[in-house]
Structures are given as structure tokens and as C-alpha cells.
Amino acid sequence: MTTSVQPAATGQMAGRPTPTGLADVIDTILDRGLVIDAYVRVSLVGIEVLTIDARVVVASVDTYLRFAEAANRVDMSQTGEKGLPEVLEDTKGAAGVDRTKNVVQGALEAADEKLTDIVESHTARRKAPRSRRDEREEEE
Amino acid sequence: MPKQATRRDQNIASYVYGIVPADMELDSDDRGLGDPPGKVELVRHGEVAAMVSDVDVEQPLGKPGDYLAHERLLDSAAARTPVLPFRFGAVMATPESVVEELLKPFHDEFRAALQDLEGQAEYIVRGRYVEAALMREILTENPEAAALRDAIRSRPEDATRNERIRLGEIIAASIEAKRDMDTRQMVDALSGHFSTAVVRDPSHEQDAVHLAMLVRTDGQRALEEALSQVGERWEGRVSLRLLGPLAPYDFVIAQEQGV
Numbered sequence: 001m002t003t004s005v006q007p008a009a010t011g012q013m014a015g016r017p018t019p020t021g022l023a024d025v026i027d028t029i030l031d032r033g034l035v036i037d038a039y040v041r042v043s044l045v046g047i048e049v050l051t052i053d054a055r056v057v058v059a060s061v062d063t064y065l066r067f068a069e070a071a072n073r074v075d076m077s078q079t080g081e082k083g084l085p086e087v088l089e090d091t092k093g094a095a096g097v098d099r100t101k102n103v104v105q106g107a108l109e110a111a112d113e114k115l116t117d118i119v120e121s122h123t124a125r126r127k128a129p130r131s132r133r134d135e136r137e138e139e140e
Numbered sequence: 141m142p143k144q145a146t147r148r149d150q151n152i153a154s155y156v157y158g159i160v161p162a163d164m165e166l167d168s169d170d171r172g173l174g175d176p177p178g179k180v181e182l183v184r185h186g187e188v189a190a191m192v193s194d195v196d197v198e199q200p201l202g203k204p205g206d207y208l209a210h211e212r213l214l215d216s217a218a219a220r221t222p223v224l225p226f227r228f229g230a231v232m233a234t235p236e237s238v239v240e241e242l243l244k245p246f247h248d249e250f251r252a253a254l255q256d257l258e259g260q261a262e263y264i265v266r267g268r269y270v271e272a273a274l275m276r277e278i279l280t281e282n283p284e285a286a287a288l289r290d291a292i293r294s295r296p297e298d299a300t301r302n303e304r305i306r307l308g309e310i311i312a313a314s315i316e317a318k319r320d321m322d323t324r325q326m327v328d329a330l331s332g333h334f335s336t337a338v339v340r341d342p343s344h345e346q347d348a349v350h351l352a353m354l355v356r357t358d359g360q361r362a363l364e365e366a367l368s369q370v371g372e373r374w375e376g377r378v379s380l381r382l383l384g385p386l387a388p389y390d391f392v393i394a395q396e397q398g399v
Contacts, residue, residue: 033226
């Protein structure tokens, strides 16, 4: 399930990608970017930096067993699962979808926000209303 | 009391977020890490500047809020101006040492890199397979997998351990092959929208695509449209996310030591 739908469910925009963001963030800032001691080695201050072990994808027997179970669960007679947009529509009605759309597009507009779902062609296919920047400013 | 003495008494150091052009203007929303959030300042030298904030040396860095603050400040800057992001955890003794030991010696390099980045930012495309669709696809395409699945279907887990392991192995290999193919397709579909792209390692076993791109920020809308088309093609199969604009973490190369 895609995670950036969460803000839509929990109400309009605390605005920042929160817990989801963290995984992406850690992915990025811990092993990428310039390293200061490649430039200067002398003046680094002895500060303790807590880091999180990089999550490595290693296929193991456990992984295999989990995959097998996932395959076992699949119902092959089923032709297709409901996509997220349909699920949203079912549970919340069209308003829910619109809201998601607004959140997604708001995030696209806001320079300092970055969580965007493009998946749901359903949602993405709808063209952006011209005035969405204005809408967003009103929200704030 | 002189500032220098205060800093030393309190064990204050300068946390460096990244390098920006000296004429960059900070936003009133820009906040640093720490609790309470550090006040972000520009330490300038010539045409370049470092974004820094005071940090307490006694406090270890690395709370979730620290990561988020680091990343938000840099990404917010990247949307407005070229920025060279530092990896998390860059700390120098004083603003003076930031100038003397970082900005001054590498002024021309930083300036050149910032010019190259002008108008561009990083965008990341992440795709995750929809598990049920993925499994169905593999079982349909691979007769051995389908047979193994039938073999374990109505039998207890313990009695079918070997079959399960073999089935899982086939699935893992299939995912890897699909990931390669889908990543290539994504790169093709988006070509023309980025100046450089880097395939990132998958960070989840069901990752379909993990791609970092350097993109002109004024081309974001076109990129989104191109991505939506892929999204439509992959609907129900892969869920896609676009992250950006971000600081170009994947496109700044640290100078090798001793080079």
C-alpha cells in the first residue's frame, strides 16, 4: 500500500511527510551527499553521530519462505485486485478521492514538500485545476 | 561576554548542512536540527556560503527529528537554489573554521558545482510491486513455480519445506529480473526529462524501481506527466511515488581523500 495517502486520511496537511518520510530520508542522507572530512580532516569536532544500519536486501531462506507463503495466498482465479483509488472510493465516497487528489497535488506544488503519489492513474489522470496554488495558500 | 567564550563554555559547534550560492536568501521557515531547532545562518565566503546552525556537542546527533530537519532544510533550499548537500552529521568547530577550512580552500570547486546545478534538483522515482499481482504474474509466467505452488497448496508447511524454499528462490530471481527490466523501461520512458540518472540499489525486496534523477525544476510538470503514463500502464501492478524536488544527494561526488 502506498503510504502517502496517510495524510489524506488523517486530515488536511500537517503538510510534511512524516513517518514515511523518515525511511526515505534515512535512505538518502546517511550514505549520500558530500562528506566533510574528505575536504577537511583536522577540524572535525568529536561529536557522536548515531546512525541506523543501512537496510540491506539479502535474499535468505526466510525470504524464500515468505515469498512462497505469499504465492500460496494468491488467488489465481481472481483477475485483478482493487486499486487504491477504488478502495478509497468504496470506503469514503468520491469526496475521499478528491481529498487525496488535493493533498497529492498540494504536495507537488509546495516547494518544500515532497511526498507524491503518481500511481493511481485514476487520480493522476485528472488534470490539475489551474488554481491549485491559490487553493493551497488558502489552506495555510 | 565575548561570543567565543560563550561557545566554548557551552560546547557549541557549527553543524553544516550544505553549500549554497552566497546570494541565497534564507526562508523564515528554515529551521535547523536540535531541540529547540537551531537557527540557520549563512556563513559566506566570496560567492559561496555554508548553511549552518549551532549544535550542542554534548548531545549525540541522530534522533529522527534530526534527520528530518537536515533533509527538510536542504530540500527546501534545493527547490529555490542550487545546493550541495552534506551527508548527515557534518560538524565543524566554529563559523570561522567553516570559512577557513571549508569555504576558502574549496571556493572555486563549490562555485563550479553550484553553477552546474543551476535550475536543477533531484527527483526520485520509487516503485513497489503490488504483491498479489506480482505473485500472479510470476506463477503465470513460470510453470515450475506454478507446479510448486500447487504442490504446497493443500499440504502442511513442515512437509513442504523444500518445495517452499525452491518456490521462494524462483520468485526472488524473478523479481530481480523484473526489477531490471522495469527499471530499464522507466529510464526509457523518462529519458529526455532528466540530465543524469542513477539507479539506486533496492531498499526493499519488492522494489520495482528506485531511480534518482537530476531534473530541471521547470520541467517537473512534464516529468510528472511522463511518469503518470507509466503509472497507467502499470496500474494495479506497481505503485509509484515521485519524491522531489530534493537536494541532489546522488549527484554530488565527494572528493576522494588523497586525490
